[in-house]
Amino acid sequence: MTAHLRRAVVLALGFLFLLGFVYPLAGTGVAQLLFKHQANGSLTADGSTLIGQSWPSPRFFQGRPDASVLTNKPGQVVVSGTEQLGPRSKELEKLVAERAARLRKEGITPTNDLVTNSASLVDPDISPRSADAQVAAVARANGLPIAAVRRLVASQVRAKQLGFLGAPYVNVLDLNRALVRLERATHRGAASGR
Amino acid sequence: MGYLWTIVALVAVLALAWRFLGSYLVAVYEGRVHFLGWIERPVYRALSLDPEAEQTWQRYAGALVVFSGVAILLTYLILRIQGSLPFNPQHLAGVSPALSWNTAVSFVTNTNWQNYxxxxxxSYLSQMAALTVQxxxxxxxGIAVAVAxxxxxSRKGSRTIGNFWxxxxxxxxxxxxxxxFISGIAFVAQGAVQTLAGPVTVHDALTGVTQVIPRGPVGFMESIKQLGTNGGGFFNANGAHPFEDPTALTLFLSISLILCIPVALTYTFGKMVGSLRQGFALLMAMAIIFAACLAVTSYAEAQPNPAVAAAHVVHQRSGNMQGKEARFGPMPTSLYDVxxxxxxxxxxxGANDSFTPIGGLGLMAGMMLGEVSPGGVGxxxxxxxxxxLITVFLGGLMIGRTPEYLGKKxxxxxxxxxxxGVLVMPITALVLTALAMSLHAGRAGPSNxxxxxxxxxxxxxxxxxxxNGSAFAGLAGNSAFYNVTGGIAMLLGRFAIIVPVLALAGTLAAKNVVPSSSGTFRTDAPLFTGLLIGVIVIVGxxxxxxxxSLGPIVEQLSHGRLF
Known part of the structure; x- marks a missing residue:
């Protein structure tokens, strides 16, 4: 018994050193050396492409409804995945109806993933269908031709990985950054053409 | 169509793991692998241990229980005092006693139930030194017990079953x-974070929105979280979080890592008992149960969410997207969660709580059938x-013969x-569920x-x-009642099974082998696999x-009613 106890303590401390410090710190070293951008959170000048955010203006493409729930608390870290409504929850029905009404008011036909929360509540992506549904409204709000915005969305669709993994999707931050570039280019072009 | 290819690719990866990881495991546990001897030998010296000396089952079990007790205590201590330890960029305070107890038990028992x-x-230190270590x-x-x-x-007339240490x-x-370590690099390459630099504040110049984004040493925790069938994530959202599972490729990698050791162990088993067919018969039983549950849940999640449908605002052509990530979609999410x-x-x-009633039942079914398809590592x-063993016993009853398994009476x-060993889990789960339903503290938990x-x-x-450690997370589990009862359930579910298993290992090792005859019930044939599946399904x-029937089945049948 005492032999067991002594060995257990020594081995627990040995593992603590090897697996609790050497392993994660070596991993951090390798990660920072080889994949600095990813290891630090895939940051751009306007946020992380992997963390959803709210887009409080009709000029931008909207993400999953969850993003607006969580990202606007100043000074607090974004806490992921807390809302859990069951498949026969009255509250879920009510929320979905409200979200759909809000989308319609902005001239957007509601889609499946624009009226439902994600699992992480920080989903940075939407389905290509949801991006398409917003094209007309976003084009109008920015004074851009619909065809140009539609082409922009098409260029931002990410296919299934390796052709068969997961679902095709559009990253909302990347899409909106491209939208702003398009808008600046168009309006600069219009100004110089005048 | 892409989903079918995903499954084909998974089967191919697992076939390779079965063959090659399986035989590697034989070599490791038979002591024929030495490339890290320069770490291994000093460890044995520090333990003043002769690696050739074996233990009886009693000593093996004793060492295992004492080691796990020390691990719980050490994990508990780190969580309690994390506030005064380094690697704590968010200046988080020590974790409360009840939650520290629950979490320490949770990670030491390979459960990774998370009430936080x-x-x-x-803190980063707690994530690394307390949780990742466990x-x-x-x-x-877990693997050690299986190998024992x-x-x-496989032994005859032996007093010992190996050395736990x-x-x-x-x-x-x-x-x-x-x-x-190698798969940790893959997670980071795809976008999982791995830094000690603390949360980062980002300001979106386009909208004026400011976010404080939590980060940490995530990628290399994610890989062992999956490989060790642990499941405890760095973030609250677990594998749904884009910093844990950034892409569909990491989703696939996760699924492969989770399944590779449990699947490979059936090869290891076959090899060590001298007949690969014996292991294959078990693998087939695992695969058939797995496929049945996967088919049910994948189909159910491709259907509309009833509450979303009741709002009559969208056609849910893409299936149940409530609580699913856009980059995964319902079917790959089902594969992962199953x-x-x-x-x-x-x-x-995905959010298990938001799965359709039958999809959620498919998730529960794997656990209720005893988690054997293919089950956790070991x-x-x-x-x-x-x-x-119960199957050959029942088979023996049917034909009136003393049952044998691998030549052992x-x-x-x-x-x-x-x-x-088989009954501990259902008794624990059902008695505690009944207790929770009859107490106010228990009924206060569910949010739905x-x-x-x-x-x-x-x-x-x-x-x-x-x-297991997954949850219908609408349950508010961080209360004294759920922290304490949950801790008890996890301890019983682990050690009240491991100790009988080791006792069994001890008695079986001591037995001699009777030669098989024409009357022996073959345990490497499809008939046995079928009977085994029958026993698992009937018991569970x-x-x-x-x-x-009081939960998901009523929920499924209550057409048109919301609660």
């Missing part, structure tokens, strides 16, 4: 660390071997131990009303008694059916 949100509760060690303990049972079945060290060093509930992983890539194999003592609220409680105790089905 990682990003606002755990993700390695608890997995190595295999030795019991050696099995623990070798499994960690030669199996878990190398695979976890994998996690058929093993002791319990990681989630635990899956030793649990299905318990069912195999299965007598009263073995059947009692196997039955004990109606049958789904009951499902949340049933799921919680089934998950913890199985050392009969014990849980009444409870399940």
């Amino acid at each position: 949100a990682g990003e606002t509760t755990m 993700q390695f060690v608890s997995a190595a303990v 049972l295999i030795r019991g079945l 050696v099995d623990l060290v070798r499994g960690t060093l030669y199996v878990l660390v190398p695979i976890a 994998t996690a509930t058929q093993t002791s992983t319990g990681a989630v890539a 635990s899956g194999l030793y649990t299905i071997l318990l069912f195999a 299965i007598q009263a003592r073995e059947v009692k131990l196997a039955a004990l 009303l109606g049958p789904h609220g009951f499902s949340e409680i049933l799921y919680a105790f089934t998950s913890q008694a199985n050392n 089905g009969l014990t849980f059916f009444p409870a399940v």
